Amino acid sequence: MKDTLWKENHFQDNIPDADSIQVDDIQTRAEKLRQQANAAVGAKKYAQACELYTQAIELSPCAILYANRALARTKMEEYGYAYMDACKSIELDCHYPKGYYRRAVANFALGKYKAALEDFKKECERRIREQAFAKAIDSDAVKPVSLFETIDYESIIVEDSYQGPTWEQEDISESFCYELIEYLRNQGKLHKKYLIKLLVYAKRYLDQLDNIVSYQVKESGITVCGDTHGQYYDLLNIFQLNGYPSRDNPYLFNGDFVDRGSFSVEVIITLLTFVCYDPLCMLLNRGNHESKNMNKIYGFEGEVKTKYNETIYSLFAELFESLPLGHLLIGNEKGNRKQVLVIHGGLFSRDGVLLEDLQHLDRHREPDQGLMAELLWSDPQKEMGWGVSKRGIGVSFGPDVTCRFLDANQIALLVRSHEMKEQGYEVEADNRLITVFSAPNYCDQMGNLGAYIRFSSTLEPQFYTFAQVPHPNVPPMAYASNGLGSMGLV
Structure with missing residues (x-):
């Protein structure tokens, strides 16, 4: 008798009410919009993808949607908007790795390598190891002596095999x-x-x-x-x-x-x-x-x-x-x-x-x-x-x-x-x-x-x-x- 009562009560507790059905319906529509947006990205229709992600966000905002919209905006070179979307993704889920990745990509595209390094350490460290790249991001670096002051083009030999135009006079003809x-x-x-x-x-x-x-x-x-x-x-x-x-x-x-x-x-x-x-x-x-x-x-x-x-x-x-x-x-x-x-x-x-x-x-x-x-x-x-x-x-x-x-x-x-x-x-x-x-x-x-x-x-x-x-x-x-x-x- 006791077991039967527990089963009846448990069954009644799990009957979905109208509110939960409505939530499920909203999430279903948001998921369909996300899939449509993903397909638009795959077809390189980035503006359409942004619109679909926005509709999905209005229904059910989450870290994934903001991170995906950040990707679409990156493809459109809207790096400022992509950065803001990535930040919102991180705000909603600080453990979601692609939020950090999208933010790193946005900063990287803007040349903000030190900021990107925090989120995208592995990729940026590889680049920082390259000497030219390190100089490019170091605003405090001493400006090197101009190559134009030391280059000697006159001593460069033109091989007999070269078949292109030549410029031996002072002026270009x-x-x-x-x-x-x-x-x-x-x-x-x-x-x-x-x-x-x-x-x-x-x-x-x-x-x-x-x-x-x-x-x-x-x-x-x-x-x-x-x-x-x-x-x-x-x-x-x-x-x-x-x-x-x-x-x-x-x-x-x-x-x-x-x-x-x-x-x-x-x-x-x-x-x-x-x-x-x-x-x-x-x-x-x-x-x-x-x-x-x-x-x-x-x-x-x-x-x-x-x-x-x-x-x-x-x-x-x-x-x-x-x-x-x-x-x-x-x-x-x-x-x-x-x-x-x-x-x-x-x-x-x-x-x-x-x-x-x-x-x-x-x-x-x-x-x-x-x-x-x-x-x-x-x-x-x-x-x-x-x-x-x-x-x-x-x-x-x-x-x-x-x-x-x-x-x-x-x-x-x-x-x-x-x-x-x-x-x-x-x-x-x-x-x-x-x-x-x-x-x-x-x-x-x-x-x-x-x-x-x-x-x-x-x-x-x-x-x-x-x-x-x-x-x-x-x-x-x-x-x-x-x-x-x-x-x-x-």
Whole structure:
């Protein structure tokens, strides 16, 4: 009798009530959303995955969902948001290892190696043991003597087997430029003697420039291009569509020449060759990827070391610090001094910044803090005011911030790059801000168009778009670090 009563009571205690059924239903829906989101990540539909993870989190927040959304945001390069998701994952479950891993990956992608080390010790310690990497993260390290002061390219012997273009005179000839383009197009490799000479000549010129270079636009106008990211054959397509660089057909390339695409060496060599041939036909701005931290992760360092050697990479890294931070285009219209500012990333976390302030920055360093970091890393947002950067560096700035900065500096228009756009460009902030991106089908997978802007002498913009062209069978990121490899989804 006693046993029967216990069984009846036990059975009654375990009858699910309405509330528990509802909880089970919520968890079931959240689990289905998680599985759908995981599938979206597998299909590289990262924005869709983020939306699905968000819906699941709203139903049933847990460490796994936040960690998985952090992964999707990492794939979208929204490292600031990924970091916050990883922190929330750890807050919900301090024993969940992937929360720490995701946070480490976000910090690692941002070049915050010491912070990443706490969560990602094994991977970071391996990198810290590499001498170059240790120097890159040690902000207190003494700056070494410039390689440009000791390098002797004249003593380098050019082997008889070398079939590429030669540069024996003082100046680069026009024929050398075109011979080099065709040689690189056919996957030839410029001899290291001529490459080092090119870097020496380019740095000597770039070091003379201001942080923000004033450029009077001639009657023929100027073409402004955005990120090219090592997509050499698309760069050549721009020249095919718009004409090769010359004094009557000048170009301004707005940073991020390297990384991602696996022909970054060819891109930067071609651009620097035109700089040395005629500085008035090729203007260059620094991007956030012209830095040691980004090059180590996203491929340029590995590509240079594969195609050449560590010394030549060190020369590139030092040269990148000599690149100007922006160009101020000045229109050629009587009675109307119209100006357009071209910088890579965006604006600043406070009002009141003047061009004069930017001229006083020390640009010969890594862009990891202060106004220089914001200039190279920031992005516009639709909302007014300022917001948290999705990248974890710089700031998000609204159209009101844009207009106040431009008005304070008597500038009509801000042109920036730094973000992939489906049509290759986007106009916002009451037509006072343009984003231009010149790497079509970014990383061979995004399906976007590339674009460039033709500015007339009166600084009226015209937009031109183009699709990707074929390239040799070397995939993007072929030389990239494996430090951003991810643990599987849960």
